Amino acid sequence: MKIQKSFESNKGILYVVATPIGNLQDLTPRAGEILREVDVIAAEDTRHTRKLLSHFQFSTPLVSYHEHNEQTRGKALIERLMKGESVALVSDAGTPAISDPGEELVRLAVEHDIPVVPIPGPNAALSALVASGLPAQPFLFLGFLPRTPKGRREELTRWARIPATLLCYESPHRLLPMLQDVLEVLGNRRVAISRELTKKHEEWIRGRLAECIRYMEEAGVRGEYTVVIEGAAEQEAGQADPQKNWWESLSVIEHVNTYMEQGKTKKEAIQQTAKDRSLSKREVYNVYHREEK
Structure with a gap:
């Protein structure tokens, strides 16, 4: 167990x-003060962050x-922190360490007993959630789903029966294939799809998945997207203990059939x-075919 007294250390601070x-x-004013006063800023893309610094001089x-x-x-950054220097960790936009390599630097700092101090502010996922019109709690942040269709479907299947709003990020060239997989695995749920959040051309698309996909196929896809997906309905989720696996009440054949209904092949x-x-x-195959007969 470790106790952190954020401002009572002779080591540097990772903000x-x-x-x-x-x-x-x-x-925020506090974020600006930190960025102005630290010894160094660790940025995902220095060109992007330099524009921000130039704007505020x-x-x-x-x-x-x-x-x-x-x-x-x-x-190298940990060595600087151990010597007492202060470091601000930033991503290209939003809160670092969320779908971001900054997570690893935070882990290293914690391992070396270096104080880690969050400076809260903008976050695309939470901004999209609170303006989506879908239940804001409970929610589950999935970040970027796997790149391959098989990987996406497997990940979505893991959360198919969870009665929590799902939050995802997606790039423009993978958005439509991702939404098609969501439709196939989770069904025609309500979604809120946003892009250009906080900018002049901010846009929201709210509705059922199928109609939103049709609209985007016609209108085109532009920019990075945050997708908010309705959670499982009560009849889908059942009344099972959320600490248990969703399939525990199913027989092997029911378990296999559930995946087949979601679009998987029998294999x-x-x-x-x-x-x-x-x-x-082999065990599942034998049980499935024995019960099937």
């Missing part, structure tokens, strides 16, 4: 600073910290059922 997701005026030194240099640069459904139940594929 996790939220920056605007579009409108630069959303930078800050001259704080910048270093890059991203997924391709996190091992070497992370070690894929048997493989996933075997994985869920920690059984071999």
Whole structure:
């Protein structure tokens, strides 16, 4: 167990600073003060962050910290923090460490007993959630779903019966395939799809998945998107203990059939059922076909 007294240490402080997701005026006064006064800012893309600093006339030194240099640069930043320097961690937009390589630097700082202080502010997922018109709690943040259709469907299947609003990020070229997978696995649920949040061309598309997909196929896809998806209805979720696996009340054949109803082939459904139940594929195959007969 570790106890952190944030401002009672002779080590430096790692500030996790939220920056605007579009409108630069959303930078909080405290975030601005931190960015102006720290020894160095660790930025996902220094060119992007430099524009923010120039807007507010800050001259704080910048270093890059991203997924391709996190091992070497992370070690160097920890050494600076151990010597008593202060570091502000920022992402390109929003709150660092959420679908962001900054998570690893935070972990390293905690391991080395370096105080980690959050400086709260903008976040695309929460902004989309509170304006979506869908239940704001409980919610589950999934970040970016896997790139492959198979991976996406498997991930969505994990949460198909959870009665919680789902939040996702998606890039423009993968948005429509992702929404099609959501439709196939979760059904025609209500969604709120947003882009350009806080900017002049902010846009929302709210409705049932099928109609939203049709609209976007015709209107085109532009920019990065935040997708808010309605959670499972009570009859889908059942009254099972949320700490238990959703399939525990099902027989093996019902378990396999559920996946087949969601669009998987029989082979894929048997493989996933075997994985869920920690059984071999042969065991599930034999039980399924014996019960089927």
